[in-house]
Every structure is written in C-alpha cells, then in structure tokens.
Amino acid sequence: MSSLRLPIETDHLVLRPFERGDLDAVRRYHTLSSVQRYVERPTRYEEDVAAALAVMRSQVELHRPGETLTLAMVRRGDALLVGHVSLKWSDATAGQGELRFAIDPAQSGKGYLTQALTAMIDLAFDHFRIHRLMVRCDGRSHHSIKLMQKLGMRLEAHYREHALFQGEWDEELHFAMLDREWRPTAKVQDLPMRVRVA
Amino acid sequence: MALHPDFPLQTERLRLRPFTRGDVDGVFAYRGREDVARYLFDPPLSRDECALAIQQRATQTGFFEEGDRIVLAVETAHDGKLVGEVSLIWRSVEARQGELGWIFHPDHHGRGYATEATNALLDLGFGPADMHRIFARCDARNEPSWRLMERLGMRREAHFREHGLFKGLWDEEFYYAILRDEWLSLRHV
Numbered sequence: 001m002s003s004l005r006l007p008i009e010t011d012h013l014v015l016r017p018f019e020r021g022d023l024d025a026v027r028r029y030h031t032l033s034s035v036q037r038y039v040e041r042p043t044r045y046e047e048d049v050a051a052a053l054a055v056m057r058s059q060v061e062l063h064r065p066g067e068t069l070t071l072a073m074v075r076r077g078d079a080l081l082v083g084h085v086s087l088k089w090s091d092a093t094a095g096q097g098e099l100r101f102a103i104d105p106a107q108s109g110k111g112y113l114t115q116a117l118t119a120m121i122d123l124a125f126d127h128f129r130i131h132r133l134m135v136r137c138d139g140r141s142h143h144s145i146k147l148m149q150k151l152g153m154r155l156e157a158h159y160r161e162h163a164l165f166q167g168e169w170d171e172e173l174h175f176a177m178l179d180r181e182w183r184p185t186a187k188v189q190d191l192p193m194r195v196r197v198a
Numbered sequence: 199m200a201l202h203p204d205f206p207l208q209t210e211r212l213r214l215r216p217f218t219r220g221d222v223d224g225v226f227a228y229r230g231r232e233d234v235a236r237y238l239f240d241p242p243l244s245r246d247e248c249a250l251a252i253q254q255r256a257t258q259t260g261f262f263e264e265g266d267r268i269v270l271a272v273e274t275a276h277d278g279k280l281v282g283e284v285s286l287i288w289r290s291v292e293a294r295q296g297e298l299g300w301i302f303h304p305d306h307h308g309r310g311y312a313t314e315a316t317n318a319l320l321d322l323g324f325g326p327a328d329m330h331r332i333f334a335r336c337d338a339r340n341e342p343s344w345r346l347m348e349r350l351g352m353r354r355e356a357h358f359r360e361h362g363l364f365k366g367l368w369d370e371e372f373y374y375a376i377l378r379d380e381w382l383s384l385r386h387v
Binding site: 134 | 293330
C-alpha cells in the first residue's frame with residue numbers, strides 16, 4: 001500500500017502530514033475543554049500536545065495493519081490549521097478501517113470536516129481498498145452525529161454504559177459504511193477525453 | 199470482587215451445576231453436531247475435544263479476576279438429563295460488565311429451558327456478581343438466539359455488517375444488552 005500522493009486537496013483545504021511547526025496551532029484547539037470532552041487520550045497540557053503532535057507527525061503512511069495515517073486540515077489561502085483527520089487500518093484480512101477527527105470549534109460549521117472526511121473516505125475505499133469504515137463518537141456529540149448522517153453512514157451500534165469514560169458511564173455510537181455503499185454516491189467520474197469523430 | 203457461588207443454582211425445572219467428568223457423552227451429543235456449531239466460534243467437536251473442554255470447565259466456576267468465566271451444565275431437575283450449557287464471563291472489572299452465553303441441545307429446544315437457565319445467570323450477574331451491564335451477541339441469521347435475548351428483556355444495541363470474517367464469510371452480528379436498572383425493573387414489577 002504505497003504510492004500515496006500527498007497533500008490531498010479539497011475545495012477549501014489542503015490535507016498534509018503534520019510538521020514540527022504546527023505545535024502552537026494544534027495547542028490552540030486541542031486543549032479546549034469542548035474538544036477534550038470527547039477525545040480518548042487527554043491533552044490538557046502543553047507537553048501532552050507536544051507528545052500527541054510527535055505521534056501524529058509519524059503517522060504518514062499505511063504499510064501494515066494497526067497503522068494510522070493522520071493529516072492536518074489546512075485552509076487554502078491563509079494556511080490556517082483548522083483540525084485533523086486520521087484513518088486507521090485496523091484489520092487486513094477483513095479490510096477494516098476507522099476514521100477519527102477533531103476540529104477547532106471556531107472553524108466548525110463551515111463544511112471543512114465534510115470535505116476532509118469525504119476525501120479520507122475516497123482514499124480509504126479507492127486507494128487503500130478498505131471494505132468497511134467505521135467511526136466512533138460520543139452519544140452527546142451532536143455535531144459528529146449530524147456529520148455522520150450527512151456523509152451517509154449507518155448507525156450500527158448504540159452502546160449504553162458499556163464502559164467508564166472520563167469518570168462517568170459512557171454512551172457510545174458506532175457509525176459504519178461499506179465500500180459498495182459509498183461508491184454509488186461518489187462523484188461521477190469524468191469521461192476520458194476522446195478524439196472528435198466527424 | 200471475587201465470587202464463588204454455591205452450586206447447584208436451582209430454577210423451577212432446572213439445575214445449573216459445574217461440569218463433571220461424567221458429562222463427556224452428554225456434551226458430545228450436542229457439541230458434536232453440525233447444526234449446533236453453525237453459529238459458534240468452534241467447529242463441531244470430537245469426543246476427545248469435548249473431554250478436554252470439560253476438563254477446562256471443571257474449574258470455571260467462579261470470578262476471581264477479569265476474563266474469568268462461570269460455565270455451568272444445565273440439567274433437568276426431574277431426571278438429571280443434560281440439556282445444554284450457559285456461561286457468564288467477567289469482561290470488565292472496572293465497568294462491571296458481563297457477557298452471557300448459552301448452547302442447548304436441539305432435542306430440548308422449544309420448552310423454555312434456555313430462557314429459564316439464562317435468566318438464572320442474569321440473576322447471578324446482577325445479584326451476587328454486582329454487574330452493571332450484561333451483553334450477549336449472536337449471528338444476525340440466528341433468529342432463535344436473538345428472540346431469546348428479547349425475551350430476557352435485552353435491547354439490541356448493535357447490528358454490525360461485514361465487520362469481520364466468520365468461518366470464511368462476511369459476518370453480520372447483533373449485540374444485545376441489559377443494564378442493572380432494567381433488570382431490576384423487570385424483576386420487581
């Protein structure tokens with residue numbers, strides 16, 4: 001699974017690997033309590049963010065199952081870092097993948113995540129030949145739920161109190177999509193150019 | 199919290215007790231069958247494999263640490279015939295989670311034995327084992343299994359499609375669960 005071509009461009013974003021200089025930009029949104037509310041590994045302090053960035057900077061390809069590809073969402077024009085998206089290749093034999101994301105709340109509601117996740121779903125199904133993609137989110141995270149529905153993902157699981165999360169009973173949703181469910185709605189491919197006849 | 203219940207557990211028509219060496223033929227009678235193994239992780243077992251399984255189960259009678267399981271033989275109270283088995287696994291100590299399982303001999307289906315026996319394990323899980331949530335899963339095509347879960351008052355929490363391979367084919371799986379509060383309200387109406 002090589003020959004991945006980066007960066008990936010969408011209408012308003014450039015998706016590229018993280019760089020050392022992204023620390024301040026990542027810290028700006030990642031330490032916010034509204035972002036921390038739903039993340040699995042807390043990054044409340046500067047050193048946590050630095051460690052998280054070091055991990056994200058190393059996640060640049062998917063060679064083996066278990067690996068993750070993480071890309072920064074950078075706005076075209078002013079190069080503002082607005083969030084990140086990642087794709088984990090969780091299982092090879094059954095072709096399973098998991099998407100995760102975070103966005104600066106100040107930049108949400110502008111369609112950036114929709115663009116970035118659409119590009120990641122294309123990448124997962126077309127380039128990495130993933131069979132099924134899933135996304136986990138908290139039952140109270142209404143923005144995420146809306147987004148998953150907008151992308152056409154199916155609600156597969158609604159766990160109630162199946163684990164403790166940040167000190168209280170959780171409510172966890174799983175959304176999923178199969179490759180054949182995505183392709184029919186994918187953009188229509190341009191017809192190849194052909195020489196004009198007659 | 200370690201738990202070593204007193205056996206047998208007695209229900210209206212059944213006795214739930216640890217397996218003994220004398221159960222090999224009784225277990226082979228159903229675990230050896232193709233139709234019984236269809237939705238189990240194991241293929242049909244040989245008689246020797248049944249003997250080995252029973253050897254393991256003889257010690258699976260209590261909870262000491264996470265991952266421990268209680269596996270019990272289910273026999274009819276009136277004639278002591280082995281009709282199947284039920285299990286409860288301690289999946290998470292911190293979040294007090296348990297997983298319920300059962301296998302019954304097809305000759306004894308349709309009499310409510312599975313419902314009666316699994317209900318006794320729910321009582322054990324939410325009672326002495328102090329669990330918060332008990333879940334069970336089954337293949338989506340295994341209708342008798344999920345019907346049983348609905349009879350037990352469990353809710354369908356998940357419907358996974360093609361999230362893994364099962365015996366060489368894409369699987370489709372249901373998860374059902376019941377919370378302690380839900381169990382309490384069913385028991386004390």
